[in-house]
Amino acid sequence: MLARLSFFFLSVFVCLPFASSLYEDQAGLNDFHVQNIGKPTSLLFHPDPHKRRLFFATASLSGRGKIVRVWNAADGTLVWDQSTQSETDDSRRDMKFSIRFTDVNGGDAEELIVATGNMVQMYSASNGRKMWEWKSKKNNVKDLEILHSDAKSLHVVAVDSNKVDREPMLAKISTKDGSSLSDFGKAIEGATKCDSLSSNYAGILACLQSSAGSVHFFKAETGKRWTSSVATQGSNEAISVELLKNHEMMIVRYVNQAAVLASLDANAVKVFHTFEGQPGSLISYGSDKNGDVLVAQAQPTSKGLELKSFHLKTQEVVTHEFPSSIWSKEENGGIEMMAMNPYVRKDGSGGLRVLMLSENYAMTLFQQGSVLWERHESLAYISETEMVDLPLPALSHNELLDENVINSLNPISRLVRRCIADLSDLIDFILKSPQLQTGPSTRQRAAWDGVGVSLQHDMSGDRFGFNKILVFITAPGMVVGMHSQTGKIVWKKFYGNDAILERFFLTKATSPDGKLECLVLGRSKQNSGHTFVAWLQPLTGAEISRKVTAICPCRLSGCDLHAPGAAGQNRPGVSGAAAD
Numbered sequence: 149m150l151a152r153l154s155f156f157f158l159s160v161f162v163c164l165p166f167a168s169s170l171y172e173d174q175a176g177l178n179d180f181h182v183q184n185i186g187k188p189t190s191l192l193f194h195p196d197p198h199k200r201r202l203f204f205a206t207a208s209l210s211g212r213g214k215i216v217r218v219w220n221a222a223d224g225t226l227v228w229d230q231s232t233q234s235e236t237d238d239s240r241r242d243m244k245f246s247i248r249f250t251d252v253n254g255g256d257a258e259e260l261i262v263a264t265g266n267m268v269q270m271y272s273a274s275n276g277r278k279m280w281e282w283k284s285k286k287n288n289v290k291d292l293e294i295l296h297s298d299a300k301s302l303h304v305v306a307v308d309s310n311k312v313d314r315e316p317m318l319a320k321i322s323t324k325d326g327s328s329l330s331d332f333g334k335a336i337e338g339a340t341k342c343d344s345l346s347s348n349y350a351g352i353l354a355c356l357q358s359s360a361g362s363v364h365f366f367k368a369e370t371g372k373r374w375t376s377s378v379a380t381q382g383s384n385e386a387i388s389v390e391l392l393k394n395h396e397m398m399i400v401r402y403v404n405q406a407a408v409l410a411s412l413d414a415n416a417v418k419v420f421h422t423f424e425g426q427p428g429s430l431i432s433y434g435s436d437k438n439g440d441v442l443v444a445q446a447q448p449t450s451k452g453l454e455l456k457s458f459h460l461k462t463q464e465v466v467t468h469e470f471p472s473s474i475w476s477k478e479e480n481g482g483i484e485m486m487a488m489n490p491y492v493r494k495d496g497s498g499g500l501r502v503l504m505l506s507e508n509y510a511m512t513l514f515q516q517g518s519v520l521w522e523r524h525e526s527l528a529y530i531s532e533t534e535m536v537d538l539p540l541p542a543l544s545h546n547e548l549l550d551e552n553v554i555n556s557l558n559p560i561s562r563l564v565r566r567c568i569a570d571l572s573d574l575i576d577f578i579l580k581s582p583q584l585q586t587g588p589s590t591r592q593r594a595a596w597d598g599v600g601v602s603l604q605h606d607m608s609g610d611r612f613g614f615n616k617i618l619v620f621i622t623a624p625g626m627v628v629g630m631h632s633q634t635g636k637i638v639w640k641k642f643y644g645n646d647a648i649l650e651r652f653f654l655t656k657a658t659s660p661d662g663k664l665e666c667l668v669l670g671r672s673k674q675n676s677g678h679t680f681v682a683w684l685q686p687l688t689g690a691e692i693s694r695k696v697t698a699i700c701p702c703r704l705s706g707c708d709l710h711a712p713g714a715a716g717q718n719r720p721g722v723s724g725a726a727a728d
Contacts, residue, residue, distance in 0.1 A: 180635030183226070184528035185217055187509045187624075190245040191487040193221070193434065193501070195394070198491070201227070201273075202503065205245035205264070216245070216262050218276065221489070221501065221513065224521040228276030232264055248294040248349070249273065252323050263292035263304055268321055280326030284319060289332055296351030296368040297323060303368045305345065305353055306332055314342045316355060318368075336366055337373075346398070348391040352412070354398060356389040363389055363398070365412060374414040384425075394435055397460075399443065407431045409443050409458065421458045421465075428477075434488030436498065442490045446504065448477040455502065455514075468500075474519055479642050481507025481625075508642045509624045524637060529623035532652050535632070536617045536686045539596065539662040540609035596662025599688040601638050605631050607687065619666065619686050621649050627668055629689050639689025647672050647680030654686065662687060672696050 190205035200221040205214065217229040246263040258273040266284040271277060289306040295318070296303040302321040307314045315335035322329055342355040342364075351368035356378070363376050378386045384403040391398050391412075397420070401407045406425035411418040423431055423445045433443040444457040453470040472478075485505035493499050502514040509525040554562060594602040601607060609615055616632040625644025630637055643649060647670030656665035666686040672678040675696055683692040 180633075182527060182630075182635050184523075184525055185215075185226075185229075186528040187525055188485065188505055188511065189214075190247065191485050191503055191505065192247050193487050193489040193503070195249060196437065198437065202487075203247055203260070205247070205262075214245070214264055216247075216260075216271070216276075218273075221503075222520070224511075224513065224523055230271060230276045230278060232262060232267065232269060246292055246294045248297055250297045250323065252299060261294060261297060261302065263294050265290070265292065266306070268292070268294075268302065268304055268326070270323075270326065282321050282326040282328060284331055286332055289317070291345060293345055293347050293353070295347045295353055299323060301329060303351065305336075305347065307342065307345070308335075313340055314345075315340050316342060316345060316353065344388040344390075346389050346391045348396070349393050350396065352391060352396070354389050354391050354412075356386060356400075358385045358387060361386065363400075376410075376412065376414060376417045378410075378417070392433055392435075392441065394439065395441055397441070399431060399433065401431065405429050407445070409433075409460070420460060421463075423456075423458075428482050430483045430486050432486040432488045434490045436490040436492050438492060440490070440498075442488060442500070444486075444488055444500075444502070446483055446486055446502075448482065450477075452476055457500065459498075468517060470514065470517065474514075475504075475506075475512065479508070479640060480510055480512075481642050481644050483507070507624070507644055508626050508640075509622075524626070524628065524640070526622040526624045526626040527620065527628065530620045531623055531649070532621040534619045534652055534654060534666070534686075536619055536654065536664065536666070537613055537658060538607055538609035538615045538617065538687070539594075539658075539660055539664075594662060596664075596685075597688055598685075599639070599690050601688050605636065605638050606633070607638075617687055619652065621652050621668060625649055625670075627652075627684065627689070629686065638687075641682075641684065641689055641691065643668070643670065643680070643682060646670075646674065655683075665692065 185204065186206045188204045188206050190203075192203040194201040194203070202219040202221045204217045204219060206217065214232045215229050216232060218227040219225065220227055248261040250259050250261055252259055259279065260271045260273040262269050262271065266287055266289045268282045270279040272279065284306075288308055288310045290309045291307050293305045294302065295305045300323060302323050304319045304321065305316045306319070307316055317332040317335055318330075319332045320329035321327070336353070341357055341359075343358045344356040346354045353366040353368070355364040355366070357364065361378050363378055365374050365376070366372075378400050384406065386400050386402055388401045389398055390401075396412045397409060398412060399407055399409055402425065404425035405427065407423045409420045411420070421443065423429075426445070426447045429445050429447040431443065431445045433441065435441045441460040442457050443460070444455055447454045447456070451469070452472040453475040455468040455470070457466050457468070458464075459466070483504060484507055487503040489501035489503070491499045491501065499516055501520070504512050504514065506512070509529070511523045511525060513520045513522070557565065591603055591606070593600060594607055597607065606615070614633065617638060618630040618632055620626075620628045620630065622628065625642060625647065627641045627643065627649070628637060629639040649668055649670040651669040652666065653669070654664070654666045656663070658664070664686050665683060667681055667683045670680045672680040678696050678698055680694070680696055682694040684690065685692060
């Protein structure tokens with residue numbers, strides 16, 4: 149009797165199907181959360197390199213207006229953020245920010261002054277608490293620039309948006325409470341037709357007149373004015389001037405992307421260094437705690453990224469090269485913005501941090517030749533999403549799911565086969581459970597992986613379909629593959645220079661061998677009225693093929709969308725409903 153009962157309960161237990169369920173305390177929880185801020189419009193390191201703070205100005209993604217955010221430079225985490233305007237205030241349409249640090253009360257607490265549109269605000273630099281806000285009564289101002297600040301007053305410069313001559317006007321604000329001492333009025337005498345404006349912490353304003361090849365200077369405290377000539381680079385005119393914040397020097401940039409580091413002397417300026425014009429290059433500067441100035445030129449190359457830095461104190465030029473495995477033009481596009489942060493190590497030697505915003509909206513912080521962290525802000529502008537199942541190899545007992553096989557077995561044979569199958573599943577689960585893996589070193593490259601992503605990420609499929617690759621198309625032209633369980637980027641492709649991406653299709657969604665296929669469609673930037681098509685392996689991001697066709701995306705109904713020469717090319721294409 150006991151043997152029969154034991155056999156009965158054992159049979160019931162073995163025949164029960166294994167199920168994956170959700171517990172009550174797991175409901176509503178995120179597997180991962182990726183926080184994006186959108187494309188920055190301004191980048192600034194804290195003047196003290198050892199405070200390791202980054203200040204970003206961005207456009208809001210949720211109707212909060214323009215936002216100032218402070219991030220920890222060590223790991224890229226958010227410290228605080230504040231909106232600079234209400235949702236209903238749309239009078240400030242320019243995205244330029246001017247940021248200045250000050251100490252109003254003379255203590256250890258530091259304040260942050262932000263000017264944008266026709267408004268100036270003061271925040272606590274430590275926690276983001278707004279201390280006061282000043283708004284000009286004139287809405288026709290733009291390009292606000294903080295000229296000078298002390299414990300009593302703040303001088304702000306702006307230009308009239310309704311006038312072509314770009315004549316700078318001056319306003320004065322109380323630093324204590326933000327009350328208005330004088331609003332924008334008449335233009336500053338001698339500063340007219342400014343093609344570029346810049347100021348430094350000493351209260352000097354520079355006005356570049358490109359046609360005249362000269363820079364006019366104005367000092368806020370004393371009212372002193374003087375003019376310097378800017379030599380042309382061959383036949384190339386100067387297009388912008390930037391004053392170094394803590395030093396009486398300027399960077400003058402030219403049409404051919406060349407630049408010079410020069411003094412602010414009257415009449416003929418002294419040139420400290422000349423940077424040759426390179427297509428796609430960008431120049432920025434910074435200084436360490438000792439005040440030593442470093443000016444650097446970043447240049448994308450076929451091998452990756454080249455950074456040439458000029459040290460003013462030693463007159464030395466140092467070249468840093470970043471291989472394409474760290475940064476490449478193919479994956480990142482060009483360079484849109486850069487901020488420098490030279491620092492002094494404990495042993496007295498010099499170090500360098502570089503924050504770079506690429507064309508694909510990726511923010512990368514380099515430190516001494518390596519990447520400290522990277523943020524993919526293109527994910528804030530997702531236009532289309534698709535989920536791709538990771539391939540699951542067929543089980544050795546997969547025939548038990550076939551009704552014809554099951555019906556051909558007698559009850560005893562069926563019970564024995566199920567017991568053996570469930571026991572083998574249990575043993576396989578124990579031996580190969582992801583929780584028991586020691587790390588990436590235990591992974592083996594999948595047979596379908598020609599890139600190596602399966603060595604860095606868990607790319608094994610599961611029978612319930614939880615493990616997937618999330619494929620995103622973004623407005624900047626990025627196609628991104630993200631792991632559904634971790635939120636980590638598995639692969640990424642940049643097509644922003646080739647097309648405006650619009651649609652995404654899975655042309656081969658399932659296959660036990662993992663040889664899947666997808667395509668992205670967009671409007672070609674190189675050939676007007678043409679369609680850009682790229683075929684990808686959605687698990688690895690490897691490009692199978694690409695082409696530009698005269699067919700409009702809206703007319704692809706009934707076309708074969710498989711990659712040229714790929715397996716299954718002759719199968720029926722995407723249906724009209726799917727393509728349209």
